[in-house]
Amino acid sequence: MVKEQPPTIKGFKxxxxxxxxxxTGDRDLALFFSELPAAVSGVFTTxxxxxxxxxxxxxxxxxxxxxxxIANSGNANACTGKEGLENAxxxxxxxxxxxxxxxEEVLVASTGVIxxxxxxxxxxxxxxxxxxxxxxxxLQDAARAIxxxxxxxxxxxxxxxxxxxPYHILGIAKGAGMIMPQMATMLCFVLSxxxxxxxxxDRAVSDAVQxxxxxxxxxxxxxxxxxxxxxxxxxxxxxxxxxxEMELFTRGLTQVMGELATMIxxxxxxxTKVVHVRIRGAATPHDAxxxxxxVANSSLVKTxxxxxxxxxxxxxxxxxxxxxxxxxxxxxxxxxxxKIVENGLGxxxxxEKEAAEQMxxxxxxxxxxxxxxxxxxxxxxxxxTHEYVSINADYRT
Amino acid sequence: MVKEQPPTIKGFKxxxxxxxxxxTGDRDLALFFSELPAAVSGVFTTxxxxxxxxxxxxxxxxxxxxxxxIANSGNANACTGKEGLENAxxxxxxxxxxxxxxxEEVLVASTGVIxxxxxxxxxxxxxxxxxxxxxxxxLQDAARAIxxxxxxxxxxxxxxxxxxxPYHILGIAKGAGMIMPQMATMLCFVLSxxxxxxxxxDRAVSDAVQxxxxxxxxxxxxxxxxxxxxxxxxxxxxxxxxxxEMELFTRGLTQVMGELATMIxxxxxxxTKVVHVRIRGAATPHDAxxxxxxVANSSLVKTxxxxxxxxxxxxxxxxxxxxxxxxxxxxxxxxxxxKIVENGLGxxxxxEKEAAEQMxxxxxxxxxxxxxxxxxxxxxxxxxTHEYVSINADYRT
Numbered sequence: 001m002v003k004e005q006p007p008t009i010k011g012f013k014x015x016x017x018x019x020x021x022x023x024t025g026d027r028d029l030a031l032f033f034s035e036l037p038a039a040v041s042g043v044f045t046t047x048x049x050x051x052x053x054x055x056x057x058x059x060x061x062x063x064x065x066x067x068x069x070i071a072n073s074g075n076a077n078a079c080t081g082k083e084g085l086e087n088a089x090x091x092x093x094x095x096x097x098x099x100x101x102x103x104e105e106v107l108v109a110s111t112g113v114i115x116x117x118x119x120x121x122x123x124x125x126x127x128x129x130x131x132x133x134x135x136x137x138x139l140q141d142a143a144r145a146i147x148x149x150x151x152x153x154x155x156x157x158x159x160x161x162x163x164x165x166p167y168h169i170l171g172i173a174k175g176a177g178m179i180m181p182q183m184a185t186m187l188c189f190v191l192s193x194x195x196x197x198x199x200x201x202d203r204a205v206s207d208a209v210q211x212x213x214x215x216x217x218x219x220x221x222x223x224x225x226x227x228x229x230x231x232x233x234x235x236x237x238x239x240x241x242x243x244x245e246m247e248l249f250t251r252g253l254t255q256v257m258g259e260l261a262t263m264i265x266x267x268x269x270x271x272t273k274v275v276h277v278r279i280r281g282a283a284t285p286h287d288a289x290x291x292x293x294x295v296a297n298s299s300l301v302k303t304x305x306x307x308x309x310x311x312x313x314x315x316x317x318x319x320x321x322x323x324x325x326x327x328x329x330x331x332x333x334x335x336x337x338x339k340i341v342e343n344g345l346g347x348x349x350x351x352e353k354e355a356a357e358q359m360x361x362x363x364x365x366x367x368x369x370x371x372x373x374x375x376x377x378x379x380x381x382x383x384x385t386h387e388y389v390s391i392n393a394d395y396r397t
Numbered sequence: 398m399v400k401e402q403p404p405t406i407k408g409f410k411x412x413x414x415x416x417x418x419x420x421t422g423d424r425d426l427a428l429f430f431s432e433l434p435a436a437v438s439g440v441f442t443t444x445x446x447x448x449x450x451x452x453x454x455x456x457x458x459x460x461x462x463x464x465x466x467i468a469n470s471g472n473a474n475a476c477t478g479k480e481g482l483e484n485a486x487x488x489x490x491x492x493x494x495x496x497x498x499x500x501e502e503v504l505v506a507s508t509g510v511i512x513x514x515x516x517x518x519x520x521x522x523x524x525x526x527x528x529x530x531x532x533x534x535x536l537q538d539a540a541r542a543i544x545x546x547x548x549x550x551x552x553x554x555x556x557x558x559x560x561x562x563p564y565h566i567l568g569i570a571k572g573a574g575m576i577m578p579q580m581a582t583m584l585c586f587v588l589s590x591x592x593x594x595x596x597x598x599d600r601a602v603s604d605a606v607q608x609x610x611x612x613x614x615x616x617x618x619x620x621x622x623x624x625x626x627x628x629x630x631x632x633x634x635x636x637x638x639x640x641x642e643m644e645l646f647t648r649g650l651t652q653v654m655g656e657l658a659t660m661i662x663x664x665x666x667x668x669t670k671v672v673h674v675r676i677r678g679a680a681t682p683h684d685a686x687x688x689x690x691x692v693a694n695s696s697l698v699k700t701x702x703x704x705x706x707x708x709x710x711x712x713x714x715x716x717x718x719x720x721x722x723x724x725x726x727x728x729x730x731x732x733x734x735x736k737i738v739e740n741g742l743g744x745x746x747x748x749e750k751e752a753a754e755q756m757x758x759x760x761x762x763x764x765x766x767x768x769x770x771x772x773x774x775x776x777x778x779x780x781x782t783h784e785y786v787s788i789n790a791d792y793r794t
Binding site: 046047048049050076078079080081113114115116223224299311312313314316317319320321326328329341343344345346386 | 443444445446447473475476477478510511512513620621696708709710711713714716717718723725726738740741742743783
């Protein structure tokens with residue numbers, strides 16, 4: 001969560017400008033800069049339709065080192081063909097030239113409307129100011145500049161030590177469309193001053209993403225532009241972490257990404273509730289994950305959350321079509337501590353009323369015990385509201 | 398579609414009463430009766446959680462003959478355990494006794510709230526009146542009595558001949574929740590006076606369902622209560638149909654079910670648009686079906702339909718995550734006759750404006766050519782609206 005002092009991290013600077021890519025005139029271009037070449041690790045969309053900046057950044061992180069991220073909102077630079085890829089490449093080159101570094105050291109991320117070519121005049125005009133205003137305190141502004149339908153900037157921090165030497169992790173994210181996250185671009189940039197080998201960094205990032213960004217609402221599918229980038233510049237001055245210290249670092253990364261992921265759900269388009277869907281007693285890990293995702297993704301379950309209605313019949317219906325091992329008469333369901341279903345049967349109005357009370361909270365748990373085995377999983381989701389429809393019916397107008 | 402004269406069909410009677418299962422006091426119990434034992438065929442939900450009436454009716458149609466269907470709205474009799482199954486069985490017995498037939502000749506169908514036990518006192522009290530008011534002209538009232546969130550009764554008819562002897566098909570359906578049809582119970586009862594073997598009837602029904610009810614919005618998943626029942630009483634007096642005549646009968650069934658399916662989409666909860674999503678040029682039949690379903694089921698695509706916005710980027714994003722063989726730069730997209738995407742790139746504002754005009758119509762086509770092979774499929778879907786959220790957030794209150 002955001003602390004009182006403005007967030008900074010050793011050896012990193014940032015800046016943000018209004019280049020004119022957003023029709024609103026808000027800031028829409030952000031730059032993150034590492035004074036030293038940083039170890040870099042990235043996780044990208046699994047969508048077959050990949051935006052130009054995704055293709056370019058995948059190419060640029062192959063070296064294992066990076067120094068800058070330029071990120072824009074207002075235009076996704078997706079479905080833009082060769083011209084789009086050329087524009088992403090040119091953006092990296094413009095930033096590199098202005099910073100006096102190599103184009104391959106610049107990573108590019110975009111979010112916004114799909115299918116329109118970038119206004120390269122606007123980007124070109126803005127880069128000198130972007131580089132000229134870089135400062136250690138610019139991270140907050142940069143976090144704002146990458147927002148699209150987000151209603152607040154998302155920042156999270158962690159501090160750990162390696163052999164007594166303190167290091168820091170600072171994560172910034174954008175994302176708000178949680179009904180179909182595969183279409184609501186999620187960008188996350190994590191900056192750290194830890195000294196760490198690239199292979200260890202890759203493993204830690206992959207583990208942290210698995211239990212955080214891959215467990216918020218729905219189906220793990222991603223948009224054309226999704227990207228998690230982690231840069232570690234080594235300026236903490238620590239020696240290489242031992243296995244336990246790497247575990248602590250992975251926990252720190254997981255905490256930062258977990259907080260950002262939860263903020264994204266809380267800021268879900270039109271969302272009024274954050275719901276933790278927990279599956280217990282599944283026969284296999286795959287069943288546990290599938291059950292959690294199918295329930296968390298059901299429009300009817302999500303509208304019932306909005307209506308604060310413990311409509312467990314819809315939950316049973318979702319479980320029944322999930323393709324998992326289940327027995328109707330073995331299912332138990334709770335809202336927080338209130339058990340509303342026992343062995344597949346409702347426990348009556350009294351418990352439903354108690355559960356409805358719990359559902360008035362901004363955050364609650366839906367717990368489902370399948371009683372088929374020992375596997376568990378959980379997905380964080382939000383409710384489906386009138387506001388969601390408004391935002392998405394009007395998005396481009 | 399409904400013709401001017403009230404729908405009747407030789408040898409069938411129907412009736413409807415208000416038994417008190419719906420809180421509104423509307424008619425909620427319908428009976429269909431065949432004077433002679435009729436050949437019967439049924440298609441049922443694939444949901445693992447099956448309502449009691451589904452289990453009972455599956456048992457009762459094994460003999461291949463049936464004489465009555467009792468259908469109620471207001472209560473799904475799903476997730477009701479042994480008591481629920483006993484209640485379904487008792488309902489069949491009550492109807493059989495009053496009609497003077499065997500309980501195994503009575504089929505039971507239910508739709509409404511999941512997880513509440515049936516008010517058997519209300520059912521028991523209503524059965525004598527239900528049987529007492531059976532009449533050939535009662536089909537229209539029966540079609541109304543099975544409605545839940547439906548805004549109009551759904552009836553469709555066909556007339557064919559076998560060796561010059563005319564026969565008739567009359568279909569009645571209910572269903573309106575098209576975002577997640579697996580949860581919005583769809584009931585369809587088709588009555589015919591054709592004389593046909595049960596095995597031939599089964600094949601015709603299976604074929605007709607495949608291209609109609611299994612091709613409306615989304616994923617072919619079904620609710621706990623979905624049921625298609627076809628009764629053929631043979632009173633047309635035709636000889637057994639030859640293969641060509643069976644083909645005509647199958648086409649007739651397909652036409653009736655297709656019209657009913659389209660009515661269900663048009664009546665989708667809160668829907669303002671019916672959209673035919675057509676996939677061409679898919680590498681495999683499976684890819685064609687998957688692509689059509691994923692696009693037709695995307696909340697973001699459906700809200701764009703509502704906003705009359707030819708937001709093809711969302712369509713590309715959906716195709717990209719469908720897990721099909723595709724190349725971004727080979728995709729062409731049309732709204733009706735207006736091509737908005739060519740080889741994966743937008744054709745510009747002029748065509749988008751023309752497409753937006755087309756999207757003002759109540760019904761339009763979205764055509765996607767993947768250019769990867771020769772396979773096609775289509776799914777009929779509707780838009781996602783404010784009204785959908787209202788209906789489903791308030792359903793039980």
